[in-house]
Amino acid sequence: MTFSDALSGKRGLILGVANDRSIAWGIAQVMASAGARLGFTYQGDRLERRVRPLAEKVEGEIITSCDVCDEKDVEKLFQKVDDQWGGLDFLVHSIAFADKKDLEKEYLDTGREGFLKAHDISSYSFTLLAREAAKRMTAGSSMVTMSYLGAERAMKGYNVMGVAKASLEASVRYLAADLGPRDIRVNAVSAGPIQTLSARGISGFSEIFSEVEGRAALGRGVTTEEVGNTAAFLLSPLASGITGEVIYVDGGFRMMG
Numbered sequence: 001m002t003f004s005d006a007l008s009g010k011r012g013l014i015l016g017v018a019n020d021r022s023i024a025w026g027i028a029q030v031m032a033s034a035g036a037r038l039g040f041t042y043q044g045d046r047l048e049r050r051v052r053p054l055a056e057k058v059e060g061e062i063i064t065s066c067d068v069c070d071e072k073d074v075e076k077l078f079q080k081v082d083d084q085w086g087g088l089d090f091l092v093h094s095i096a097f098a099d100k101k102d103l104e105k106e107y108l109d110t111g112r113e114g115f116l117k118a119h120d121i122s123s124y125s126f127t128l129l130a131r132e133a134a135k136r137m138t139a140g141s142s143m144v145t146m147s148y149l150g151a152e153r154a155m156k157g158y159n160v161m162g163v164a165k166a167s168l169e170a171s172v173r174y175l176a177a178d179l180g181p182r183d184i185r186v187n188a189v190s191a192g193p194i195q196t197l198s199a200r201g202i203s204g205f206s207e208i209f210s211e212v213e214g215r216a217a218l219g220r221g222v223t224t225e226e227v228g229n230t231a232a233f234l235l236s237p238l239a240s241g242i243t244g245e246v247i248y249v250d251g252g253f254r255m256m257g
């Protein structure tokens, strides 16, 4: 079975395209070239101007605004899915946020507000979207979210994002356990550092990036296309035996001594 056999005609939502450097855009391009039918979201007019032309390039069928902190926005998104598709085969969650000030000081100084906001957007939103998506899914459907090594190691400058990613990865396991009996799979891809809009908010990102180039088994960073290929595999029936996992697309950084 090829990607195209496996994914052609499948309907899925991709949340988290901010521009053409976004990991979500890497995933969208791979899914589109495999013949999947895609829906995209953006936040507000400014982002619509950037996301709509990209979505149109891959013949996005749903292009709509959705702030994942707003339950009404999420309701409206899934109403569109019901009206337009009447069901859903996959979900891609590629969203994260933490206040810049919480990424600049020590984790020790994280305040309640910043802690809750990072967890709301970067972790809880996946549970909320998974719940709504699962209501529209049948056996064989699949969901993927994006994580980072800071979920399991104390990475300099990652701070509250690392704690939120740990919560996200635990959610992947609990969601996979809940949805497994319905043959709906849930996984995370843990990507190596990639120069995106969000990554620029992490202080010392360029140091992290050059360390990866120096230490990763492949001696280089990874591309959004490589992350997209792995996400597409996990979203396809080619990965029918994999759920509740975190798959590393990091050029072999994590496993090196």
Ligand code: NAP
Residues within 6 Å of the ligand: 015, 016, 017, 018, 019, 021, 022, 023, 024, 042, 043, 047, 066, 067, 068, 069, 093, 094, 095, 096, 097, 121, 146, 147, 148, 149, 190, 191, 192, 193, 194, 195, 196, 197, 198, 199
């Ligand atoms: P990105 O292009 O900046 O994408 C992040 C997305 O999250 C943006 O589309 C952003 O939309 C969205 N977002 C933030 N708050 C939101 C909200 N309240 N509602 C809806 N969307 C919201 O950066 P990226 O690097 O591709 O990040 C995608 C995912 O990959 C994130 O989960 C990130 O943690 C993860 N990841 C990134 C790296 C890396 O090195 N780049 C490595 C491992 C994992 P707005 O622009 O509208 O805020």
